[in-house]
Amino acid sequence: MTATISFDRLSDVYDSTRGLPPGISEQITDTILDIVSPTSETKFFEIGVGTGRIAIPIAKRGYSYTGIDVSEKMLSELHRKLEGISHLLTAVKGDASTLQFADNSFDVGLTVHVFHLVSAWKQALAEIRRVLKSGSVYLYTHGTMDSNLANPNHDLMFRQRWEDIIASYGYPLPRYGATEEEVLTELRAQGASLETVIAAKWQSELTVNKSLEHYQNRVYRPSWHLPDDVFAKAIDDLRGWALEHYGSLDYDLSSETKFKIVVVRNWA
Numbered sequence: 420m421t422a423t424i425s426f427d428r429l430s431d432v433y434d435s436t437r438g439l440p441p442g443i444s445e446q447i448t449d450t451i452l453d454i455v456s457p458t459s460e461t462k463f464f465e466i467g468v469g470t471g472r473i474a475i476p477i478a479k480r481g482y483s484y485t486g487i488d489v490s491e492k493m494l495s496e497l498h499r500k501l502e503g504i505s506h507l508l509t510a511v512k513g514d515a516s517t518l519q520f521a522d523n524s525f526d527v528g529l530t531v532h533v534f535h536l537v538s539a540w541k542q543a544l545a546e547i548r549r550v551l552k553s554g555s556v557y558l559y560t561h562g563t564m565d566s567n568l569a570n571p572n573h574d575l576m577f578r579q580r581w582e583d584i585i586a587s588y589g590y591p592l593p594r595y596g597a598t599e600e601e602v603l604t605e606l607r608a609q610g611a612s613l614e615t616v617i618a619a620k621w622q623s624e625l626t627v628n629k630s631l632e633h634y635q636n637r638v639y640r641p642s643w644h645l646p647d648d649v650f651a652k653a654i655d656d657l658r659g660w661a662l663e664h665y666g667s668l669d670y671d672l673s674s675e676t677k678f679k680i681v682v683v684r685n686w687a
């Protein structure tokens with residue numbers, strides 16, 4: 420297995436911190452099904468399936484869905500959510516860079532917010548291509564954070580400030596996997612045609628206090644590599660910056676979040 424980031428520590432709080440607001444999950448599912456036009460024979464496949472945020476709603480519509488993930492605890496949470504539901508979802512432990520499936524096994528591939536974590540991301544792309552049938556569609560979502568640096572949303576401003584603070588203590592954010600641009604450039608170089616679809620837009624509800632709480636509770640990967648003493652100092656600095664910058668812990672940081680899917684065709 421290649422170097423990878425364990426999400427075991429997050430399995431209990433993943434859905435409460437990364438869950439989609441009511442109605443949004445259905446919009447994303449509808450968009451995916453519109454893009455793919457599946458039949459009862461269609462087999463979906465997702466790498467980094469996590470707690471099933473994307474998989475379960477599709478499987479609930481009656482489709483065959485296979486997911487893999489390196490985190491046993493994320494998979495346990497997914498299985499817990501499936502109790503009592505009849506479904507065709509198989510979720511098993513596996514690593515993106517060495518898939519345990521035969522060539523030409525699936526009709527639709529998906530990855531959502533995973534490639535930033537996978538160091539052997541080119542190998543993972545090759546593996547996805549291998550297990551997809553010829554003519555399959557691959558749906559790529561890098562993340563839901565708006566990465567428009569010219570017009571940063573508040574999540575991104577907090578994130579940038581946090582990265583500056585931890586770098587100032589000698590703990591810059593380790594880089595594991597790929598950026599979105601790297602993946603899309605690689606796919607284009609491999610002859611794929613790409614189309615961007617915004618599956619859903621919503622206001623993410625956030626205050627300064629809530630955002631600080633998330634950092635304090637270490638629900639974001641950029642704090643996992645810090646020793647506890649450095650983490651405590653960095654949190655104090657972030658709190659100080661936030662109070663000075665926004666003036667109040669109740670300041671409303673809500674901003675628009677988009678679920679963007681890059682539809683990859685002519686590739687598999």
Ligand SMILES: C[S@@+](CC[C@H](N)C(=O)[O-])C[C@H]1O[C@@H](n2cnc3c(N)ncnc32)[C@H](O)[C@@H]1O
Nearest residue numbers: 426467468469472488489490493514515531536
């Ligand atoms: C941010 S979560 C996203 C989960 C899910 N795709 C979603 O959108 O809710 C990233 C997931 O990728 C998994 N992961 C990280 N590296 C992986 C790898 N090399 N192979 C398979 N899964 C991996 C993590 O364990 C985690 O469950």
